[in-house]
Amino acid sequence: MCGIFAYLNFCVPCQRQKVYEILLRGLERLEYxxxxxxxxxxxxxxxxxxxxxxxxxxxxxxxxxxxxEKAECSTIVNTHVGIAHTRWATHGEPSERNSHPQxxxxxxxxxxVHNGIITNFKDIKQFLEKENxxxxxxxxxxxxxxxxxxxxxxxxxxxxxxxxxVVERVISQLEGAFALVFKSxxxxxxxxxxxxGSPLLVGIKSDRDIxxxxxxxxxxxxxxxxxxxxxxxxxxxxxxxASDASALIEHTDRxxxxxxxxxxxxxxxxxxxxxxxxxxKTDETTSRQITTLRLxxxxxxxxxxxxxxxxxxxxxxxxxxxxMRGRIDFNTNMVRLGGLQSHANAIKRCRRIIVIASGxxxxxxxxxxxxxxxxxxxxxxIELGSDFLDRLCPVFRDDVCIFISQSGETxxxxxxxxxxxxxxxxxxxxxxxxxxxxxxETDCGIHINAGPEIGVASTKAYTxxxxxxxxxxxxxxxxxxxxxxxxADIIQGLKELPELIRKVLKKNDExxxxxxxxxxxxxxxxxxxxYNYATCLEGxxxxxxxxxxxxxxILSGELKHGPLAxxxxxxxxxxxxxKDNTYSKCHNALQQxxxxxxxxxxxxxxxxxxxxxxxxxxxxxxxxxxCLMNILAVIPLQLLSFHLATLKxxxxxxxxxxxxxxxxx
Numbered sequence: 001m002c003g004i005f006a007y008l009n010f011c012v013p014c015q016r017q018k019v020y021e022i023l024l025r026g027l028e029r030l031e032y033x034x035x036x037x038x039x040x041x042x043x044x045x046x047x048x049x050x051x052x053x054x055x056x057x058x059x060x061x062x063x064x065x066x067x068x069e070k071a072e073c074s075t076i077v078n079t080h081v082g083i084a085h086t087r088w089a090t091h092g093e094p095s096e097r098n099s100h101p102q103x104x105x106x107x108x109x110x111x112x113v114h115n116g117i118i119t120n121f122k123d124i125k126q127f128l129e130k131e132n133x134x135x136x137x138x139x140x141x142x143x144x145x146x147x148x149x150x151x152x153x154x155x156x157x158x159x160x161x162x163x164x165x166v167v168e169r170v171i172s173q174l175e176g177a178f179a180l181v182f183k184s185x186x187x188x189x190x191x192x193x194x195x196x197g198s199p200l201l202v203g204i205k206s207d208r209d210i211x212x213x214x215x216x217x218x219x220x221x222x223x224x225x226x227x228x229x230x231x232x233x234x235x236x237x238x239x240x241x242a243s244d245a246s247a248l249i250e251h252t253d254r255x256x257x258x259x260x261x262x263x264x265x266x267x268x269x270x271x272x273x274x275x276x277x278x279x280x281k282t283d284e285t286t287s288r289q290i291t292t293l294r295l296x297x298x299x300x301x302x303x304x305x306x307x308x309x310x311x312x313x314x315x316x317x318x319x320x321x322x323x324m325r326g327r328i329d330f331n332t333n334m335v336r337l338g339g340l341q342s343h344a345n346a347i348k349r350c351r352r353i354i355v356i357a358s359g360x361x362x363x364x365x366x367x368x369x370x371x372x373x374x375x376x377x378x379x380x381x382i383e384l385g386s387d388f389l390d391r392l393c394p395v396f397r398d399d400v401c402i403f404i405s406q407s408g409e410t411x412x413x414x415x416x417x418x419x420x421x422x423x424x425x426x427x428x429x430x431x432x433x434x435x436x437x438x439x440x441e442t443d444c445g446i447h448i449n450a451g452p453e454i455g456v457a458s459t460k461a462y463t464x465x466x467x468x469x470x471x472x473x474x475x476x477x478x479x480x481x482x483x484x485x486x487x488a489d490i491i492q493g494l495k496e497l498p499e500l501i502r503k504v505l506k507k508n509d510e511x512x513x514x515x516x517x518x519x520x521x522x523x524x525x526x527x528x529x530x531y532n533y534a535t536c537l538e539g540x541x542x543x544x545x546x547x548x549x550x551x552x553x554i555l556s557g558e559l560k561h562g563p564l565a566x567x568x569x570x571x572x573x574x575x576x577x578x579k580d581n582t583y584s585k586c587h588n589a590l591q592q593x594x595x596x597x598x599x600x601x602x603x604x605x606x607x608x609x610x611x612x613x614x615x616x617x618x619x620x621x622x623x624x625x626x627c628l629m630n631i632l633a634v635i636p637l638q639l640l641s642f643h644l645a646t647l648k649x650x651x652x653x654x655x656x657x658x659x660x661x662x663x664x665x
Contacts, residue, residue: 001088001659002100002115003030004200006181006241008081008191010269016042016080017073020065022251023084026240027058029247029300032308032454032653032660033115034088037099040065041111041183042082045075048185049108053099057654058086079269081191083183085113088659091121092138101183102141104149105133109186110166112148114141115243116178116198124173144170144180152186163187164265167194168276171263177411181241192265193241195258199409199436202264202271203240204290205252214287215256218274239266245293246300246452253293257435262288291435300452309455309546309652313638314505317498319450319460320631323467330495333488335475343444346426348476350400353380354425356388356416357404358662360458360538361465365404367534368469371627375477375487385412388419395423402428404469406453406461408436410662417441430468432461446472455653456660457545459638462538463501463631467494470627493625500622504635507619511636514601514617515643521572524549525563526637527556527593528576529586531630535576539637546652547644556589569597576603576633577611580626590614603633 005026007019023040038061039053054061066073085100092098104110118124121140124147129135133146151169155161161169167182177197184190193200241264242248248255256273258264263274273288305311312319328335340347353372355365365382373380383393389412395401401420405413408431417438421427429438429445432453439445450464474490477483518524524543526536536553543551554563556575567573573593577586590611593600599616605623612618621632645652 001034001090001662002243003027003033003086003247004113004115004179004181004241004243005030005085005247006081006083006113006183006191006193008079008189008239008266009077010079010189010238010266011236012238013076013078015073016075016077019077019080019082020073023082024058024062024065025250026242026247027061027084027086030243031058031086032456033243034086034659035654036087036089036094037096038084038086039099039101040082040084041101041108043077043080043188049111049183051101051103051108051111053096053101055094055096055099079189081183081189083111083113083181083191090117091140098137098139100141102137102139102145104145107185109152109184110145110148111183112141112144113181114144114178116196117176118143118174118178119176120174144174145182147173148182148184163190163192163267164263164272164274167192168263168274171196172276179243190265190267191239191241192263193258194261194263196260197411197414197437199243199407200258201242201245201248201435202256202258203242203248203252204254204256204271205238205240206235208235212290214289215271215273216287217262218272235269237269239271245295246454249293249295249300253295254290255293256288256290258288259440294434295452300454307455307642307653309457309459309642312453312455312460313635313642315451316460316463316635317501317505319464320467320501321498322449322451323464324471324494325449327471328491328494330491333491335471335478335491337446337471337475339446340428340444340472340475343426343428344475347400347428348376348479349398350378350426351396351398352378353400353402354383354393354395354420355380355402355404356383356385356413356420358385358410358412360462360541361404361406361410361413363534363538363541364462364465364469365402366537367466367531367630368473368627370531371470372473372476375473375480375483383416385410385416388416392419395420395425397424399425400428401425402430403438403442404430404465405436405438406432406458406465407660408433408438410438412662414438414441430465432464454660456655456658457542457641457652459542462634466631467497470494489625490627493628496624497628497631500624500632501635503622504632505639507636508639510619511639512643515640515647518572518640519547519644519647522550524551524572524574525554525566526551526574526576527554527559527586527589528633529556529589530580530582531627532576532578532633535630535633535637536574538634539574539641542638542641543644545658546641546650546655547648548650548656549644556586559589559592564592564596567593567596567598569599571598572601573598574601574603574637577608578603578605578621578626578629578633579608579623580629587611603636
């Protein structure tokens with residue numbers, strides 16, 4: 001949930017101001033991961049290290065740093081280590097004392113920035129308190145640097161531990177999911193980072209070409225593993241650590257995706273990756289690849305838009321096209337998903353499909369369940385990751401489990417994946433992030449290619465997830481002669497989809513006018529059925545996320561079983577009524593709302609005058625195949641939530657209490 005950024009320049013002279021700017025810009029790129037507070041720790045001539053922390057967004061920290069550090073900004077540093085953090089509060093309220101970096105004490109012998117949760121921190125804290133350590137924060141993080149301090153000063157008689165050895169002994173005592181980056185005054189100009197469960201990347205930049213394409217791994221248990229460092233042989237180099245590639249791309253496109261239990265250190269400019277144990281999975285993986293990012297800097301800029309959310313809503317014609325690009329032959333009506341080819345037959349022969357996700361990704365599963373059942377002829381179960389784990393659902397070897405996650409790091413979904421893996425099921429991942437945990441740990445998958453999504457409220461990833469699931473459904477059903485006509489119609493609908501989305505986006509001014517009527521309301525009901533039940537769930541979620549208005553997505557077939565009691569002349573109701581197999585039933589729901597003096601706001605198809613005549617307000621959509629109407633229908637609700645929030649003066653990109661990547665349970 002939090003954002004980690006660190007920077008080490010080795011024999012690269014630069015002004016201290018540039019170091020501050022690199023750290024702060026890195027945090028600003030990661031602010032979508034948390035924005036309760038922020039902090040940095042940098043080398044300082046007299047104090048050895050200086051820690052600056054501030055409650056609020058990174059811009060608050062920026063003002064504080066440059067106000068205090070004016071005299072030192074022009075100082076040239078040849079080699080320097082800085083760590084930085086933007087926080088989403090889990091343990092302890094947002095405040096300066098709970099901000100990171102957290103320190104071992106007044107001497108700042110050891111400092112750490114942390115993303116994740118330490119589940120056994122109370123036990124460690126009790127032990128350290130008995131050893132006379134004093135705690136100043138409410139966080140689970142503070143035990144980490146204090147434990148490092150204790151271990152360093154209580155090593156075996158006559159043995160001095162290296163920085164890496166200290167960190168390895170620390171993490172051997174920690175339970176939970178975390179990514180950590182350590183800095184120390186005891187080991188100046190060195191940095192050590194660890195990943196277990198939470199994402200962490202290393203970026204490498206050098207004036208000379210980086211000819212190596214991998215870094216070999218050293219195993220502590222092997223006596224003769226040798227020196228396996230990425231050694232720059234006296235060259236100057238810069239290293240960057242970050243929770244997400246978006247913070248690295250303006251500096252370098254050469255990165256290493258760390259895996260769980262990797263301990264990465266940089267000493268004298270050389271990068272090493274150690275592991276304490278050799279697991280079955282890593283027996284054959286003796287190195288980490290240095291990969292080239294495909295991300296472009298302009299993709300993570302706002303461009304001509306005021307917010308990322310607005311930009312990402314309007315990018316959907318391109319993002320859904322990118323999801324389909326190279327995967328559909330519109331001339332032969334064939335779908336080819338390269339990431340599934342080696343497992344296609346097993347997927348088609350399965351006895352049950354389980355879709356596991358959380359939040360918006362869960363809604364994309366609900367949106368495509370009906371089509372997946374229709375074209376696969378097997379039961380399809382949709383599960384929330386957290387609930388699935390609580391119940392420990394039965395999973396069998398002939399099941400296919402699909403895990404949907406924009407970030408590929410969602411903790412509940414990832415834990416459910418590992419549970420299903422232990423049961424022998426075939427695992428399929430659908431993510432938007434290359435190199436993510438879900439993409440690495442599944443047997444096969446689909447990368448949705450929606451491009452970076454910075455706004456906390458997901459928009460374009462949702463529609464690309466639906467398109468990916470539709471393509472999967474068509475691939476499964478295409479072998480059946482009786483389903484070929486249906487599959488061909490869907491593929492032609494996909495071909496027309498980008499242009500239809502552009503038509504819907506042109507209704508932005510109409511949606512803004514409706515938002516001006518609704519933004520002072522306290523509640524909003526959204527009703528739909530069939531493919532558009534998910535549209536209402538997702539629309540309600542968006543309204544809640546960014547405008548803080550109570551909203552509820554209701555299956556319109558359940559209207560008479562309780563929710564109808566909420567309907568009166570003061571309750572705005574959005575009803576999706578499109579011409580699919582639920583049309584007459586949704587029309588009945590509209591009549592029921594109208595009969596109770598409700599104010600129905602309808603989303604319907606062009607030319608449907610019968611629905612429009614019954615509506616308080618109506619928005620018409622171009623027609624397409626039934627299973628794709630939910631993509632068109634959700635866009636007015638995305639725009640509505642955006643306008644409701646902006647009319648209230650709220651920050652749509654950083655809604656309160658939320659973060660983009662949910663890496664904690």
